[in-house]
Structures are given as C-alpha cells and as structure tokens.
Amino acid sequence: MIGSLWHYRDYVRASVARELRLRYAGSALGALWQVLSPLALIAIYTIVFSGLMKARLPGVGDSYAYTIYVCSGLLAWTMFADILTRSQTMFLESASLLKKSSFPRSCVPAIVGSSALASFAIVYSVFLVVLVVSGRWPGVVVVAAIVPLLLLAFLALAAGVFLGIVHVFFRDVGHVLAIVLQVWFWLTPIVYPVEILPAAYARWIWINPVTPIVQSLQSIFVQHAWPDWASLLYPAVLTGALGMLSAAMFRRQAPWIVDEL
Amino acid sequence: MKGEIALSGIGKAYRQYDAPRDRLVEWLSLGSVGRHRSTWVLRDVTLHVARGQAVGIIGANGAGKSTLLKVITGTTRPTVGELSIDGRVAALLELGIGFHPDVSGRDNVLIAGQLLGFSTAEISERMDAIEAFAEIGAYIDLPIRTYSSGMHVRLAFSVATAIRPDILIVDEALAVGDAYFQHKSFARIREFSAAGTTLLFVSHSAAVVKSICHRAVLLDGGLLVRDGSPDQVFDYYNALVASRTLRHEISRSDSEGTRSGDRRAAVEAVTLLSSGTATEVVRSGDPVTVRIRVRALQAVPDLTVGFLIRDALGNDMFGTNTYHLEHRRFDLAQGAQFICEFDIRDMALGVGHYNMSVALHSDMTHISGNYDWWDRALTFEVVPGRAPHSIGVVALDVSCRMAATASS
Numbered sequence: 163m164i165g166s167l168w169h170y171r172d173y174v175r176a177s178v179a180r181e182l183r184l185r186y187a188g189s190a191l192g193a194l195w196q197v198l199s200p201l202a203l204i205a206i207y208t209i210v211f212s213g214l215m216k217a218r219l220p221g222v223g224d225s226y227a228y229t230i231y232v233c234s235g236l237l238a239w240t241m242f243a244d245i246l247t248r249s250q251t252m253f254l255e256s257a258s259l260l261k262k263s264s265f266p267r268s269c270v271p272a273i274v275g276s277s278a279l280a281s282f283a284i285v286y287s288v289f290l291v292v293l294v295v296s297g298r299w300p301g302v303v304v305v306a307a308i309v310p311l312l313l314l315a316f317l318a319l320a321a322g323v324f325l326g327i328v329h330v331f332f333r334d335v336g337h338v339l340a341i342v343l344q345v346w347f348w349l350t351p352i353v354y355p356v357e358i359l360p361a362a363y364a365r366w367i368w369i370n371p372v373t374p375i376v377q378s379l380q381s382i383f384v385q386h387a388w389p390d391w392a393s394l395l396y397p398a399v400l401t402g403a404l405g406m407l408s409a410a411m412f413r414r415q416a417p418w419i420v421d422e423l
Numbered sequence: 424m425k426g427e428i429a430l431s432g433i434g435k436a437y438r439q440y441d442a443p444r445d446r447l448v449e450w451l452s453l454g455s456v457g458r459h460r461s462t463w464v465l466r467d468v469t470l471h472v473a474r475g476q477a478v479g480i481i482g483a484n485g486a487g488k489s490t491l492l493k494v495i496t497g498t499t500r501p502t503v504g505e506l507s508i509d510g511r512v513a514a515l516l517e518l519g520i521g522f523h524p525d526v527s528g529r530d531n532v533l534i535a536g537q538l539l540g541f542s543t544a545e546i547s548e549r550m551d552a553i554e555a556f557a558e559i560g561a562y563i564d565l566p567i568r569t570y571s572s573g574m575h576v577r578l579a580f581s582v583a584t585a586i587r588p589d590i591l592i593v594d595e596a597l598a599v600g601d602a603y604f605q606h607k608s609f610a611r612i613r614e615f616s617a618a619g620t621t622l623l624f625v626s627h628s629a630a631v632v633k634s635i636c637h638r639a640v641l642l643d644g645g646l647l648v649r650d651g652s653p654d655q656v657f658d659y660y661n662a663l664v665a666s667r668t669l670r671h672e673i674s675r676s677d678s679e680g681t682r683s684g685d686r687r688a689a690v691e692a693v694t695l696l697s698s699g700t701a702t703e704v705v706r707s708g709d710p711v712t713v714r715i716r717v718r719a720l721q722a723v724p725d726l727t728v729g730f731l732i733r734d735a736l737g738n739d740m741f742g743t744n745t746y747h748l749e750h751r752r753f754d755l756a757q758g759a760q761f762i763c764e765f766d767i768r769d770m771a772l773g774v775g776h777y778n779m780s781v782a783l784h785s786d787m788t789h790i791s792g793n794y795d796w797w798d799r800a801l802t803f804e805v806v807p808g809r810a811p812h813s814i815g816v817v818a819l820d821v822s823c824r825m826a827a828t829a830s831s
Binding site (some may be wrong): 170172180184259417418420 | 500520521537
C-alpha cells in the first residue's frame with residue numbers, strides 16, 4: 163500500500179497543487195482569499211469578544227488573550243472538521259476516476275489529507291504573522307505546536323478513512339457526521355475555558371481526545387508554555403489504534419468500493 | 424514473462440440488496456446472515472494470452488466484455504478465480520480520464536500521465552513527442568474546455584500511448600474523430616503489437632478484428648464460449664446472433680408454452696441454475712440444477728415431479744421424475760409449498776437450443792393423474808464447454824489412443 167503510493171507521489175503532489183490552484187481559479191484576488199478568510203475570522207473574534215464583550219480569560223490580564231485562546235483552538239478545529247468532512251465523501255466524489263482507472267486507492271486519502279494540511283498551513287501562517295505583528299509571539303515554544311496539530315490531522319484522517327469507506331456502503335454517514343461535528347465542537351473547550359465548567363462535567367471532557375490537543379495549543383499560544391506532553395498520550399494512542407483499524411478496513415474494502423459506486 | 428495474461432476460473436458477481444438495511448444486517452452479523460442476491464456477470468472465464476499476442480474480444484452488449492477488461496486492468500477485483508497479469512497495462516477504454524476542463528492541455532497531459540503511474544520527469548521528457556503526435560498546435564496551452572471533441576481524443580490518445588505498455592487494451596468504440604487520426608492511431612497500435620505488446624481489442628467489426636488480431640474470443644452471458652481464429656469465432660458469433668433473432672421470434676409467438684392438468688398442484692416457477700445462479704446459457708459438460716417451485720392448491724397425496732428436455736425440433740432428449748429417482752410417497756397438504764431440485768452432474772448435451780417441460784402428477788407417469796403439465800416452461804442454450812469440439816445433440820466423454828501395429 164505504501165509502496166504503490168510512493169510510486170504515485172508525483173500524482174498526489176500534482177493533484178494537491180491543482181486542487182489549491184483551482185479553488186481560486188478565475189477569481190481576481192486568487193490565493194489572497196486563502197489569507198483573507200482567517201484574517202476576517204481573527205478580526206471578528208477580536209472585535210466581538212475582546213472589544214465589545216470585554217471577555218477575559220480567568221487569570222490572564224491581556225485583553226487580547228481571549229482572542230488568541232479562541233483562535234488557537236478554532237483554527238485547529240476547522241482543519242479537523244475540514245479533513246473529516248472531506249474524507250467522508252472522498253470515495254464517492256472520486257467515483258468516476260475510481261471506476262475508470264486503476265491507480266492505487268490510497269492516493270485518494272493521501273490527496274485529501276495533504277491538500278487539507280496545505281491549506282491549513284497557509285491559514286496558520288496568517289495567524290502566526292498576526293501574533294508577531296501584535297507583539298504576542300510565544301517564542302521558541304511555538305515549535306511544539308507541530309505535535310498536537312499533526313496528531314489532530316492524523317486523528318481526523320484515521321476517522322475520515324473509516325467514515326469514507328462506510329459512507330460508500332451506507333449513505334447515512336453524511337447526515338450523521340454533520341450533527342456529530344456540531345455537538346463535538348461544543349464538547350471541546352474551544353470558545354470556553356475548561357475552568358468555567360462545573361467540576362462534575364470537567365472530568366468528562368477529557369474523554370474527548372480533542373480536548374488535550376486543543377489545550378496544548380492554547381497553552382503554547384496563550385501561556386507561552388510548553389504543552390503537558392503526558393496529556394497527549396491518550397489522543398496519540400487512540401489515533402494509533404483508530405489508524406490501524408482504518409488501515410485494515412481500507413485494505414479489506416478498497417477493492418470492493420468501486421463495485422458500489 | 425512481461426505481457427502475459429493468465430486468467431483461471433474468473434467470476435465476478437455484483438451484490439444486490441433490496442434495502443440498505445439488509446446490508447447493515449449483514450455487516451453487523453459479520454457475514455453470518457446473508458441478505459443479498461448475487462448477479463454473476465462473468466462466470467468461470469479461463470484465458471491465457473501469451474506475450475505479443477493480439478486477441479479480439481467480441482460479444483453482444485451485456486455479455487461481460489467490459490467487466491472482463493476491468494478485471495484485467497485491475498479496476499475491479501474478481502469475486503472468484505485467479506489472475507496473473509505481468510507488466511504494465513494501458514487501457515484505452517475511456518479517453519481523458521483525470522482531465523480537468525479548466526486546466527491547460529499541457530497540465531492535463533502531466534496529471535493524466537501521473538495517473539497512469541509515470542513520474543513528472545518521465546512525462547516531461549516525452550512532452551514534445553506527445554504534442555507532436557496529437558497535432559493540436561497552440562491549443563496545448565489552452566484550457567481543454569476550449570477543445571473540440573476531436574482534439575480532446577487526440578490529446579488523450581497521445582498521452583495514453585506515450586510509452587509503449589506491455590499490455591494494451593483498446594475499445595474500438597474510441598475510434599472516433601477524423602479518419603486521418605484514426606489511421607494514425609491504428610498505425611501506433613499495430614506498431615506496439617509488432618514490438619511485443621500484448622493486445623486485447625474489443626470490437627464488433629469483423630474486418631477490424633481480422634486485420635489486427637490472430638485470435639478471437641467470444642463472450643456470451645458472462646461465459647467464454649469460443650476461442651479460436653477470428654474467422655471461426657465470427658462465423659459462430661454471426662450464427663448465434665441469427666439464431667437469437669429467430670428464437671426471439673418463435674418465443675414471441677408462443678411465449679408461455681402450453682399447460683394442461685387439473686391444477687390440484689401447480690408449478691410456480693422453473694429455473695435453471697449454474698453455479699448457484701439462474702441462467703439460460705449452460706456450458707456443455709457443466710453441472711446444472713433444475714429448480715421447480717410447486718404449490719399445492721389442494722391436498723395432494725403421492726406427488727411426482729418430472730422434467731423433460733427437448734431439442735428445438737421437438738425430439739425428446741432426456742426426461743425423468745422423482746418416482747424413478749426413488750423419491751416416492753411425497754404427500755402435500757393444501758396450500759403447502761416446496762422446491763424440488765434436480766442436480767444434473769454433467770450437462771451431456773451438444774451445442775444448441777433446448778427447451779424444458781415440467782410436470783406434476785401422481786405415481787409413475789402422468790397418465791394416472793395429471794396435476795400440471797407445462798410444455799416449454801423454459802428454453803436454454805448449451806454452449807461449448809471444456810471438451811474438444813464435437814457435433815451432435817449429445818456430448819459423449821471421449822478420449823482416444825493411437826498406436827502403430829506391426830505391419831504384416
């Protein structure tokens with residue numbers, strides 16, 4: 163599976179490049195849109211929460227801390243949701259290609275994952291630039307962000323491959339995922355800090371594997387502190403297990419997907 | 424050896440579910456509950472093609488040609504059977520796979536080539552040759568939505584055949600576009616074939632197959648029924664098409680067959696099964712099952728079920744019943760239903776068209792009480808099997824020995 167994917171690496175790379183290019187093809191500002199949408203998001207959160215509502219994080223004096231808190235979690239969540247939503251339809255969307263051509267099936271998740279990560283890299287660089295410009299650059303701890311971000315991407319891809327395959331056979335998956343993602347978002351401490359939760363609920367929020375990932379990012383960007391590495395062990399083990407399950411399922415079902423499209 | 428194709432016992436079935444819920448039940452039960460019906464589109468196809476051979480694949484629509492080619496290209500996996508395909512396969516079944524209308528011809532060449540498994544470097548190296556072969560001029564740098572369909576085909580063909588494959592699969596239906604480019608593309612196909620590429624060529628045109636291929640195979644009802652020189656196979660194919668047309672006319676004038684009897688019990692359906700699937704085409708020498716579904720409208724004591732096979736001229740070929748097969752004193756209550764299956768271990772009939780009549784009666788023959796007699800309940804065709812060629816209505820299992828004797 164890995165070997166044939168490596169042989170098709172040029173195809174994967176070119177497909178990702180073409181997808182990014184075509185997304186803004188025919189628009190005057192082109193790739194600038196890729197930068198403008200996260201900028202708008204950051205601006206809205208700054209104006210509404212830090213400016214109008216004067217939201218403050220418990221124990222942090224900086225008036226912009228809440229904006230940074232929300233953005234560090236929200237941008238990562240957007241990537242997570244993006245990979246999940248796109249991978250659950252990826253096999254159905256490449257139906258005509260899969261039916262007519264015999265390229266390695268593992269190219270499909272590889273392209274979806276890489277292109278989501280590539281557009282996320284652009285969005286995140288905007289965020290980092292804003293941090294520098296506003297004088298809130300976290301310093302050397304920023305390199306640690308790569309770990310929770312990649313972990314989150316792999317978690318999404320592992321779950322996405324699983325959903326993508328099931329979706330081919332059961333079209334109900336699409337409806338289910340939309341609802342699950344909405345609930346999941348609010349079950350993750352992204353717009354609210356864990357501290358505001360009553361102790362009885364705060365315990366349960368750690369069952370959510372995205373919680374420690376988002377918390378690591380928030381600690382890097384808000385507190386400028388290294389993340390609590392031990393807390394990432396649970397999502398890492400879960401991602402590994404889910405990844406193995408998805409890979410096994412993919413290997414078993416990939417040849418039969420085409421018969422259902 | 425590169426370019427060799429070996430298929431043995433290839434079968435392909437598509438699963439059909441009446442409702443999506445049925446599939447869920449199957450999945451959740453981990454396969455212990457079966458809720459699907461299998462439709463076999465390819466059955467027991469065994470084919471060996473040596474390197475450099477050019478084989479024409481013919482057959483009516485729905486005979487299984489496309490599925491066979493998809494199996495060989497690896498787009499779909501067979502349900503049963505073994506296949507070994509040696510070397511790189513290029514398939515000209517549908518041109519322009521992976522093309523995007525908003526991208527320039529040059530970029531599309533790149534991505535279509537990558538989709539075929541080539542590296543960027545390999546395609547860039549051949550870009551000039553591809554451009555030259557397609558002869559589309561300055562259009563190469565324009566988005567391909569501006570192309571005419573002819574230009575589209577030219578570019579797609581040029582990419583697909585930019586590097587000589589070990590196995591080339593061509594669907595003649597692609598030979599669209601102008602006569603000039605058609606000649607040019609046939610010349611390239613011939614060139615590849617001469618250089619050692621194995622060629623599988625799908626066509627309805629006897630002239631084209633005869634001019635390109637040394638061998639032809641005929642698919643019918645998912646079975647590979649003929650394998651030989653293009654001349655022989657096309658003769659058979661034409662005869663088959665003619666007899667189908669004839670049979671269709673006969674069956675339209677007399678579709679149901681005649682039925683008689685007091686209907687105390689009735690035959691509800693008669694099916695011929697080959698490897699578990701209902702069929703009207705049976706290979707000579709293959710095992711088949713005759714399945715008869717019966718319902719008793721009144722209580723019937725001592726029921727006998729029988730069948731009779733006749734040839735197209737009405738001559739009795741073979742008949743027997745449950746009485747003679749030692750299944751006697753089978754009593755049915757009113758409203759009872761059952762299925763009676765006759766397993767024929769070896770369909771020892773010669774190639775041709777046959778029909779089957781079924782009967783329900785009591786005791787040994789229908790004279791002692793006829794419930795339902797259904798003439799020509801089904802018609803079927805016997806096609807050549809694995810045995811050597813023979814003529815006549817029976818397929819005897821023959822071998823021979825020859826030895827020189829001392830001359831006196």
